[in-house]
Amino acid sequence: MASSSSSIHNKSYLYDVFLSFSGEDTRKTFVDHLFAALDQHGIRTFKDDERLEKGKKINFELLQSIEDSRLYIIVFSKHYASSSWCLNELLKIMECHNKGERFAFPVFYDVDPSEVRKQTGPVGEALAVHMNKNKSEVGKWREALKKASNLSGWDVRKTSNGHEAKAIKSIVERVSLELRYIKMGVDDNLVGMERRMQDLNPCLEIGTKDVRMIGIKGMGGAGKTTERAFKFGLEKLQEQVLRDVLKDNGIIVSGVHEGENLMKNRLCGKEVLIVLDDVDDID
Template identity: 80%
Template sequence: MASSSSHAHNKNYVYDVFLSFSGEDTRKTFLDHLYDALDRHGICTFKDDEKLQKGKEINDELLQSIHDSRCYIIVFSKRYASSSWCLNELLKIMECHKTNGQTAFPVFYDVDPSEVRKQIGAVGNALAIHRNRNESEVRRWREALKEAANLSGWDVRKTANG
């Protein structure tokens, strides 16, 4: 019987990398540089403003693109948790990470990993805007944030030149 990690290696993926990010915080700064660097190295990357087909249902296409990606780079920023789109992407990413063996890499941009893990500080404040939503949905988001923040990743604040 094949393990889940071998399943991920045998599948034909549409994208090498799916980028999950809050455009408000990172689109015109860090994300554009990351996307360009991946593109220069021939890495097929899904970035919503580059790859979404006009006229298609955005949510369905995003979720399918997550499923069709070999790995994920989740760029956690101060406003990431304020976006239900980002949080729903994160749920799908963590589902694929656990069940299909696809790899998720967290990047902490201008936030401490413990802020994401514990949902405190700017991340806690961003998540608080969802307090009137369905309790079980928010609980799933909180768990996904914690699981993703527990993965080995990069704290941009601790790298050369950020």
């Protein structure tokens, strides 16, 4: 049987991240900025903008979206626990997290982690609205809140001295790193690569501040990809390099000269490894 780590590598997900949040507190502020930052970095994020009225049950489509996501960001705020919709989202998220294949990250926005863990203060007051209507569910919600608050995450008020933009940057960097790890599954059919990499490493001279160019040639027709430069033009190749390295899908290159200048200005001072496939022309 495949391990849980290999199953997440092989499974195809519709979304990289599912955002769970209280729209009343954060939809037009923190969550809006966080979603924009994730999207700018090419991270496919599900953000539900159409909530059912309080008290309505979570629908099948939303549960399926949670199933179809690799990672989860739970933004706890003062009114998060007042929504049975949010709390049922949380139950489903923790169910997926507890399987050990996917991971949830809590973000504490304008609330203290201990308030979520112990359901005190504004969190306790928000949860109290369910005592008369959903007594059978409250116990499950309390346990989910407690477990989620014990996970590694971010207290926005204490991250980067309370600077929200820097906190969001930290969140995006961590999510990007986690997704990069998930997507770096190695093909077990690539036999003999370890020895070849040992021969290649000295040529790379990793750690030097100079530029190294290495050419690797091989027989044509062995299954390599069609060269993008011929299909789309050099400017599209430059654009793709800039977008991938800088994690910015908003970059547009309208001409080769512009692309050259952008690469000189935006990539100077960065340490990057760029692999160009099917290069048969000096341009």
